[in-house]
Amino acid sequence: xxxxxxxxxxxxxxxxxxxxxxxxxxxxxxxxxxxxxxxxxxxxxxxxxxxxxxxxxxxxxxxxxxxxxxxxxxxxxxxxxxxxxxxxxxxxxxxxxxxxxxxxxxxxxxxxxxxxxxxxxxxxxxxxxxxxxxxxxxxx
Amino acid sequence: xxxxxxxxxxxxxxxxxxxxxxxxxxxxxxxxxxxxxxxxxxxxxxxxxxxxxxxxxxxxxxxxxxxxxxxxxxxxxxxxxxxxxxxxxxxxxxxxxxxxxxxxxxxxxxxxxxxxxxxxxxxxxxxxxxxxxxxxxxxxxxxxxxxxxxxxxxxxxxxxxxxxxxxxxxxxxxxxxxxxxxxxxxxxxxxxxxxxxxxxxxxxxxxxxxxxxxxxxxxxxxxxxxxxxxxxxxxxxxxxxxxxxxxxxxxxxxxxxxxxxxxxxxxxxxxxxxxxx
Numbered sequence: 001x002x003x004x005x006x007x008x009x010x011x012x013x014x015x016x017x018x019x020x021x022x023x024x025x026x027x028x029x030x031x032x033x034x035x036x037x038x039x040x041x042x043x044x045x046x047x048x049x050x051x052x053x054x055x056x057x058x059x060x061x062x063x064x065x066x067x068x069x070x071x072x073x074x075x076x077x078x079x080x081x082x083x084x085x086x087x088x089x090x091x092x093x094x095x096x097x098x099x100x101x102x103x104x105x106x107x108x109x110x111x112x113x114x115x116x117x118x119x120x121x122x123x124x125x126x127x128x129x130x131x132x133x134x135x136x137x138x139x140x
Numbered sequence: 141x142x143x144x145x146x147x148x149x150x151x152x153x154x155x156x157x158x159x160x161x162x163x164x165x166x167x168x169x170x171x172x173x174x175x176x177x178x179x180x181x182x183x184x185x186x187x188x189x190x191x192x193x194x195x196x197x198x199x200x201x202x203x204x205x206x207x208x209x210x211x212x213x214x215x216x217x218x219x220x221x222x223x224x225x226x227x228x229x230x231x232x233x234x235x236x237x238x239x240x241x242x243x244x245x246x247x248x249x250x251x252x253x254x255x256x257x258x259x260x261x262x263x264x265x266x267x268x269x270x271x272x273x274x275x276x277x278x279x280x281x282x283x284x285x286x287x288x289x290x291x292x293x294x295x296x297x298x299x300x301x302x303x304x305x306x307x308x309x310x311x312x313x314x315x316x317x318x319x320x321x322x323x324x325x326x327x328x329x330x331x332x333x334x335x336x337x338x339x340x341x342x343x344x345x346x347x348x349x350x351x352x353x354x355x356x357x358x359x360x361x362x363x364x365x366x367x368x369x370x371x372x373x374x375x376x377x378x379x380x381x382x383x384x385x386x387x388x389x390x391x392x393x394x395x396x397x398x399x400x401x402x403x404x405x406x407x408x409x410x411x412x413x414x415x416x417x
Binding site for chain 1: 206209238257259368
């Protein structure tokens with residue numbers, strides 16, 4: 001299990017993450033609040049996520065596998081127990097609440113379609129994504 | 141279908157291949173082709189990357205134009221030239237392909253494509269997978285019959301507004317019917333992103349020339365290309381180009397294309413023009 005991510009770690013990289021998000025989405029830097037949903041609040045589309053992950057990889061010199069957030073959130077929970085017929089199960093929702101602790105609780109609404117999980121992602125979610133990728137990167 | 145693998149296909153032959161990793165290809169610009177927009181150098185290079193990616197993923201998925209972080213132009217193609225394209229795949233998965241690319245003419249590098257990302261979509265929505273597989277085999281062996289490309293008609297812009305040397309807005313009426321739709325793509329015709337970029341760059345070049353007191357300008361570097369949505373035949377787009385503050389021998393401009401009723405732009409980019417002395 002990866003070590004817990006601290007607030008200080010997020011604080012340290014957040015300015016660069018926010019600038020990268022603003023560049024990728026073409027929005028103002030001050031719009032990129034920590035709890036801003038990239039889709040709901042900043043109008044991100046799927047191509048923006050591709051762009052953003054790519055820019056974060058370059059900015060932080062880390063490799064971020066695609067689909068990493070959902071994969072990490074699911075952890076050791078079998079896919080069939082995480083979602084059924086495209087809808088996140090109760091157990092899956094509990095995992096997401098725990099893993100995406102930075103997302104305000106009222107945004108987790110059942111039933112949640114698996115394809116709607118990215119709607120939950122906030123700017124801070126991407127800061128944590130970078131920190132996890134950095135921690136898992138083999139030492140040079 | 142008439143025009144398939146001819147009207148908008150810019151790979152004649154794949155001359156070297158490391159499957160899923162790298163490739164080299166050629167395309168001969170027919171003498172009868174007429175004007176060959178410089179953005180088609182990027183199209184030719186991107187198409188080579190697309191073939192490699194499609195083959196790697198078993199002809200299930202295909203990339204579509206998406207993101208090109210930086211494109212360097214260092215020459216213009218002419219009818220009769222042979223393009224030598226080369227690509228290196230950084231990653232190729234079910235959601236996207238990331239690659240770098242180069243194009244040479246007569247031994248000189250005329251294009252560098254840096255950090256491109258193409259989102260993957262189901263191939264069968266756009267094309268016939270088995271026909272593509274068969275044509276890929278031709279590209280990898282004998283090569284296709286050269287000189288198939290009939291040329292591409294430039295779609296004129298309709299000026300809407302502007303401020304001399306600062307900005308311009310124009311309408312682009314995408315044709316309802318054009319030969320390239322047979323190739324791009326057979327099951328879902330879409331206005332090619334590289335032709336959209338050509339038109340946006342042409343609009344910006346007019347403004348940049350005004351900003352350069354009438355001196356000629358040439359697009360040298362295009363950054364942050366992002367195409368967000370498909371443009372269907374017959375669509376009307378509003379293009380906007382705004383020259384960025386600065387000056388000297390390089391003039392920068394921000395480009396944007398919008399479709400009515402869409403919250404986000406269809407596409408956007410930045411271009412740096414070199415002012416010719």
